Amino acid sequence: MMEQSHELQFDLSRLVAGLPPSGIREFFDLVLTMDDVISLGVGEPDFSTPWHIIESAIFNLEKGYTSYTSNKGMLGLRKSIAETIYLKCGIEYNPEDEILITVGVSEAMDVVLRAILNPGDKVAVVKPSYVSYSPCVIMAGGIAEEIECRQENRFKLDPADLEEVCRKKVKAIIFNYPGNPTGVSYTKDELAEIIKIVQKYNILLLSDEIYDSLTYDFNHTSVLCFPGMKNQTVYFNGFSKGYAMTGWRIGYIAAHRDIVAMANKIHQYTMLCAPIMGQFAAMEALRSGEHEALAMKKEYNRRRNFIVSQLNDMGLTTFLPQGAFYTYTDVSIARLNSIDFAKKLLMERKVALVPGTAFSSCGENHVRISYASSFENIKEAMFRIKDFLKSL
């Protein structure tokens, strides 16, 4: 009998093949093979979803709500989201046609980019950033124009750098604050500088504010609060982070009705709708989840203050993150690049964190450390890192 070849006989997508590999896959494959690792690598809350939210989803499932919903999501949830946005910044969105419920912000970003881009359109991406932005731009046929935020600016976007990229005729900018991986956020005055440029060049602002409720030192101001920005913004938010609901997969956009209609066209052909149990849970979160969300934020804040002082005491320069649950820590005193630092720390002290190169080509001297882990774990991890540095 002829031996079967295991070579795939088909030509696959050149676009996908050309995407940069995820900088952390190999690393986290290694983590999975090891026992007793303290992981400060994950980007999701260590809390489980507040019980009354879970209960409300179970209650609705028991009543037999197990079907598809409207493509755009349940109208009741869209109405609650419109009210939430109105309370945050006094801007009205029509829940009928200006809000779309998606499978997380992840899906929202994908469908919006595909809805707005034509081949070769440029999109500015502020780096270091959440890993999926540039690949999503490329998969939508666009070109990612990355703007590197510098350490000397505490990783905040420099308006001059933004202006330089805007001159290259970008169509949109993906802007995320509080930011993953840096924890950077922006005061109202800082945002005003950025918005001035976005308006001057008439660029569509894709504002990912998924960590807005985890802002520690000042109140979060949405870009929507600025005059004239409603029609120039696609606002992204979701339930994964603030309410500890990553597995429910509910996000949303609020945008001009034409953008929502286009995004919904893709959404209906691909996802059909977001899961109904997640939508019920999200509705309950908005109805009465604030108390638990605030309690989680208080605990993240306690961990943030602890971890930042510990890291700086060890000589690992770390800016105080203003939001989210990450530090972006300079490990150059270890004289190892970020991947070697993370690998050696993992192998020798069983602490996992994410090499900075996963978020930016300039992340060589940095690692992302998540404090979405118990205080005890963080304390032990700090002890191990201190010990590790001494051994180098």
Ligand SMILES: Cc1ncc(COP(=O)(O)O)c(C=O)c1O
């Ligand atoms: C900035 C940012 N946006 C979006 C997401 C994805 O969120 P979702 O769970 O809503 O898809 C993440 C997840 O880590 C994130 O950090």
